[in-house]
Amino acid sequence: MRCKVCRRKIPTHAHFCRYCGTVVDGKNENVQSVTESARSDSHVLSTPENHRDNEHHTNATPQVTKRGRKRSYVFVSIIVLVLLTVSVALYALLGGLLFSRREQVTEVDRSLLHSGIVLPEVDDFPSHSGIKLPHESSSPEHTQAVDVKVPPSTALPTTTPAPIVAKALDLTVKQVDVTSFPVIRLYMDIRDEFGVIPKDLSGGMFFLSEKRAHDPDYIKRSIKRVVQLDEQEQINIHLVADVSGSMMGTPIYDAISVMRRFLDHVQFGIGDMMQLTAFNSQVTEIQPFTKDKAALQYALNDLDAWGDTALFDALYFAIHHTALQEGAKCIIAFTDGEDNASSVSFETVIEDSKHFGIPIFIIGVDMDESYELSVLENICTQTGGSYHSIKEIDALESIYNHVYRAQKEQYLVEYTTESDKGKMSDQFDVQICLQTPAYTGEVDLSFEPHLLLDVDESYAAQDDIEMILSSYLKGFVSAMRTNRFSDLSWTMIKDSPIYIEQKRFTQKDIDEELISYEILEKKIKGDQCTLLVRENYYIQSKRTALHMMTQIAHYRLFKTADGWRFHSFVEPVIVVQKIYQ
Structure with a gap:
């Protein structure tokens, strides 16, 4: 049986609907609500039947009231949750806008500090501009952040930007070239504390002062240019190859193959020069300095292994030929055995290499472990080069590239000294300072120019x-x-x-x-x-x-x-x- 009001199913013998409270007669014909029945029968005296009906009415009303209250609680809870959600969203939105505005102001400070711009005095701006600018300062340490004032309605929380600390760089002068005296070229290795080489250094970041024997104090010199060698400046490489009897057969063919591949990495297009010298019992100039890659590849065909090992003679020969070249220079030699045929001592090799400032890199190929390597390592260390030992000759290519890249990552700092005062043989004391908002570093250098002259080349004689x-x-x-x-x-x-x-x-x-x-x-x-x-x-x-x-x-x-x-x-x-x- 169903209630005729709410149409819900109710028991057959029920006297009222437990869902809506409607009274149901026994025959299910007369249906009326509890409220109407109470209103119509209020003047009738209580009878057993009426008492029973009123009893049912009394029991139904509390159920309706409790159910209504539950619905009200649910509705109120939903409203509260919606209001809380909207409040949180508005708070997050306003907070994000304020933070973004504050970051824009702070970014202005950072940009000004990094760019090194010195802004005009405050008096140069109208009083109503609302912007205070820092006074001009001669050093980055005294640069002040821009103070931007905003109206009270949009006032931002006051924050102090963290001070920008310039990164300290390690400056090392690896080589001094005076072949074009009075033009002096300093080749520098510049790295940070992690060994990373900065790529964005330029001439305006460097300051150089020089003092010679006739100068009472340091004199500031104008720097002509600062440039990283890679893809910009030439380098002169003297390749010294061991072709002694122990290299006969497969080793010499492997070595030639490695040298051919190494030529592919040399930047001949920008002027890199290379000379090939071979040695065994004697020293032979296979190919003088050239930037002709084809000529060098052809010269490799003339290598033939025989005889003893005159390594020190070959290095001495290479030093005195490489010193004639203008620009950065180095010697790369490889050998597989102990020197046993030289007339030149290793002390002389070190002395002359340091005299002309030419670093020597030696690569020991499958060296006998019983051979004392301290002599070769000493030559490399004292001349500014490095020693590498490998067992597989195929690994030569990676080492060649490592040495070559290290030279190409150096910076050239070029300036002109006074040629009409003092003597070229004077001692030069040089101070170099690097100063920017991002980087800082300095180095002191003392050297005596040593110029090896080619009689066939023109030379601007001093007197x-x-x-x-x-x-x-x-x-x-x-x-x-x-x-x-x-x-x-x-x-x-x-x-x-x-x-x-x-x-x-x-x-x-x-x-x-x-x-x-x-x-x-x-x-x-x-x-x-x-x-x-x-x-x-x-x-x-x-x-x-x-x-x-x-x-x-x-x-x-x-x-x-x-x-x-x-x-x-x-x-x-x-x-x-x-x-x-």
């Missing part, structure tokens, strides 16, 4: 004495080749001791070629001058095989009506090295 020396050496070589003593005689005082000796010497059947020379010492006293010169020659005769010879000559000159002229040797010429080719 008349150096000019007559250049003419004397060129004339000597010409006289040896052509037997024309007149090419040399005009540079000497006629019938002087050196005139007589050199006239006799140039008549000998000796083929000499001057490779390079260096002025070690120059002393002037009135009309007299003494010159100490180191000279490198290629010499060959019927009795002597081709070899490179280094000699020390001590000359005395006098100033005559025709200018400075050679007079005699202060002491006999000393031959210090011979390296057979």
Whole structure:
């Protein structure tokens, strides 16, 4: 049976609907609500039937009231939850807007500090602008953050930005190049505390001061340029290859293959130069310095393994040829055995390498573990290079690339010194400072320029004495080749001791070629001058095989009506090295 009001199912013998409270008669014909029944029967006296009906009505009403209250509680709870959700959302939205506005103001501070912009004085702005700018300061430490005022309605919480601390960099001068004196090039390794090399350094970030013997104090020099070598500046690499008997067979073929692949990484397009020198019992110049990749690849075909190992001779030879090159330079040598055929000592190799500032990198290929490696490691460490030992020759390529990349990541700092004061042989004291809002660093350097000169190259002589020396050496070589003593005689005082000796010497059947020379010492006293010169020659005769010879000559000159002229040797010429080719 169903209630005729709410249409819900009720028991057959029920007297009222338990859902809506409607009274149901026994025959289910007369239906009326409890409230209507009570209203219509209020004047009727209580009877057993009415008492029973009222009893049912009394029991139904509390159920309806409790159910209504529950519904009210649920409705109120839903309203409260909705209001709380809306409140939280509005709070988060307003907080985000305020934080974003504050970050924009702080970002202005950071941008100004990083850019290094010095803003005008406060008086330059209208009073109603509401912006206070920092006073001009000469150092980044005194730079103040921008104070932005906003109306009270949008006032932001006051925050103090964290101070920006400049990152300290480690500056190391690896090499000094004076081949274009008075232009001086400093090659620097610059890294942070984690070994990372910054890529965004420029000339405006560096400051350089120089002090020479004639200067009472440091003098600021203008820096011409600062550039990282990679893809910008050339580097000169002298590759020294071991072709001794122990490399015969597979090792030499593997080595040639590795060197060919290494050529693919060299930046010949921007001017990188490479020379190939091979050594066994002798030292052989396979290919002079060139940027012709094809010529170097072809030269590798001439490598043939035999003989002993003259490593130190090869390094000495490489030093005196590499020092003639302009720009950054290094020597990369590989060997698989102990030196057993050199006339040059490893101490001389270290001394000359440091003298010209040329780092040496040595790669030991499948070295005998019983061999004492301290000598090779000592050469590399003291010359600014590094030693690497590998067992597999195929690993040479990765080491070559590692060494090459390390050189290419250096920075070039170039400046011009005064050439009309003092002497080139003076000691140079240089202070270099790097200062930006992001980076800071400094380094002090002391060096004496050592310039190895090629007689065939033009050189801006410092004075008349150096000019007559250049003419004397060129004339000597010409006289040896052509037997024309007149090419040399005009540079000497006629019938002087050196005139007589050199006239006799140039008549000998000796083929000499001057490779390079260096002025070690120059002393002037009135009309007299003494010159100490180191000279490198290629010499060959019927009795002597081709070899490179280094000699020390001590000359005395006098100033005559025709200018400075050679007079005699202060002491006999000393031959210090011979390296057979």
